[in-house]
Amino acid sequence: MEGLSDFDASVALAELDVRKKELDALAASLPTEAEGRDVDLAARRDELEKLQRGFEIAQRERRRLEAEVDDKTQLLGKYRTQLDSVKTNKEYQSLQHEIAVTREDISLMEDKLLELLDEVERTQREVDEKRRTLEQLTADVAAANEEAKARLKDAEVQLIEVEEKRKRLLPALSQAVRAEYKRLFERYGGNAFAAAAEGVCQGCFVNVPAKVVAELRAGGKLYRCESCGRFIISVVEE
Numbered sequence: 532m533e534g535l536s537d538f539d540a541s542v543a544l545a546e547l548d549v550r551k552k553e554l555d556a557l558a559a560s561l562p563t564e565a566e567g568r569d570v571d572l573a574a575r576r577d578e579l580e581k582l583q584r585g586f587e588i589a590q591r592e593r594r595r596l597e598a599e600v601d602d603k604t605q606l607l608g609k610y611r612t613q614l615d616s617v618k619t620n621k622e623y624q625s626l627q628h629e630i631a632v633t634r635e636d637i638s639l640m641e642d643k644l645l646e647l648l649d650e651v652e653r654t655q656r657e658v659d660e661k662r663r664t665l666e667q668l669t670a671d672v673a674a675a676n677e678e679a680k681a682r683l684k685d686a687e688v689q690l691i692e693v694e695e696k697r698k699r700l701l702p703a704l705s706q707a708v709r710a711e712y713k714r715l716f717e718r719y720g721g722n723a724f725a726a727a728a729e730g731v732c733q734g735c736f737v738n739v740p741a742k743v744v745a746e747l748r749a750g751g752k753l754y755r756c757e758s759c760g761r762f763i764i765s766v767v768e769e
């Protein structure tokens with residue numbers, strides 16, 4: 532690193548700073564994205580459980596109704612047997628009435644049962660489908676989170692390398708430039724350098740004199756933005 536001019540060291544440093552910012556952003560976003568995937572997965576799992584509970588309720592209600600239809604059918608059989616042994620007309624009418632009421636009850640319950648069967652089948656299909664989707668999604672999320680973990684580790688390794696390179700470069704700067712660089716780096720959240728584009732500093736968007744732009748194009752010189760103080764080391768052409 533020794534023998535580098537302030538300009539050359541700054542160019543190298545600016546590249547590292549950009550890389551550091553990218554890696555910092557990546558390292559921050561990867562766990563957030565993984566968390567988002569987990570939250571989504573948990574929500575889908577809840578949804579499936581809710582659906583499954585709905586299915587179980589419909590299934591229980593169906594069994595209850597089936598049992599009740601059985602009971603009423605037995606009752607009907609009993610009434611019919613009794614019909615053979617009634618003595619009076621009044622008893623006969625009364626039994627006929629009971630039979631009519633029971634048959635009506637059974638008919639209503641059978642209608643309800645048909646509806647329930649539909650519901651049970653529909654919910655069962657939905658539960659099966661959602662379960663398959665969820666199994667696939669769970670595997671996908673696990674794979675994505677594993678990959679994110681590997682990428683995070685990689686980013687952290689790269690960050691350490693970038694930091695080491697920055698530390699090695701810093702002594703190449705003259706003392707005054709180094710002190711200013713550190714101050715700017717702190718102040719502007721890691722952006723001590725800016726490019727000039729369309730005649731303005733890309734750090735603060737204040738004009739850069741045309742003469743400076745021309746000299747920047749020639750390269751090799753370190754400028755300070757008159758407004759924000761950032762080091763301007765390059766011109767981004769349109």
Ligand SMILES: [Zn+2]
Nearest residue numbers: 732735756759
């Ligand atoms: Zn500026």
